[in-house]
Amino acid sequence: MSSLSASETVETVETAESVQTPAPATAAIAEKPLDPRPAIKVEDLHLYYRTKAEANPTLKAALIRKVKRQKVEQKVIKAVQGVSFEVPHGTVLGVIGHNGAGKSTLLRALSGILPPTQGRVEVRGRVSTLLALGVGFNQNLTGRENIVLGGLAQGWSKDQIREKENSIIDFADLDTLSEGAIDRPMKTYSSGMYARVAFAVGVHMDPDILLVDEALSAGDARFKERATEKMLELCENARTIVLVSHGLETVRHMSNHCIWMDHGNLVQSGDPDEVIDNYIEKQHKDREEADRKKAAAEAKEAQEDEALAAKAEKTKEALQKAIGEDV
């Protein structure tokens, strides 16, 4: 499930126009970086989305608005709020957190797709990004054609393309799933097949920094294992990987540093086992709290029902009494 984009940039620095608020505590990730300058440096990063959303999007409301020439109110979603961390070269950084915590948004900023609303992102090296399924490939072209197209976009020579094409196809190993699939349009692929091609292309871009957003989740166990091996190999060669995933065991297994995001904030940064265990504990506590609240609400509702029934009973008795007396 992925797309890829690669930049040839040796040093990318994204800076927001205004840096006003003081930076929160910076999370240094490794003690002995291979390169004294970090591969990634994020300082007081804020990322906001502006959307025009209506509470009640009805045709009537739209017509009234048009007649009255009213504008739809703009809503600001603060996806990332003041996050700072550094990633030395050769790190596999796992990024975990609940749905909507801001993980993918953070990755988009690292890849340069999304400029910071405020703060600073520095990325040193060639970046290859594996993002959401479907982006980056032409669905009507075959897997092979998309690989060649990707190579051309990278500025590879014909020989390089030929050499890498075979290696990418070998790595993706689609034939074991469906013979000849590599020469069929990608719109006919399953999400797992897509993930295989995307991941194979991404790692063959020879990136210094590989950004992976759940790209492996569609792959089967065997492919995940091979992808893991490949990522570790990249990492041994001082390449840096940022892996966003809900697969906590994958993150635990693969990463040597982990950050936990919650509602756009960085909750913890440190050893993967420690961070993941704390995250799991928090999830349990949240679930218990939610269960407790639900039970309390149900008990309250039952009490109110009982009180209403008692009141109705009393009213009925009073009515019967009144009717009886009248009679």
Ligand SMILES: Nc1ncnc2c1ncn2[C@@H]1O[C@H](COP(=O)(O)OP(=O)(O)OP(=O)(O)O)[C@@H](O)[C@H]1O
């Ligand atoms: N294109 C967008 N426009 C508006 N809001 C967005 C957009 N993309 C994400 N958001 C919002 O930003 C917040 C963070 O979303 P993001 O996708 O970064 O979270 P995430 O941690 O990756 O979630 P998940 O684990 O579900 O993929 C959410 O509130 C989300 O609704």
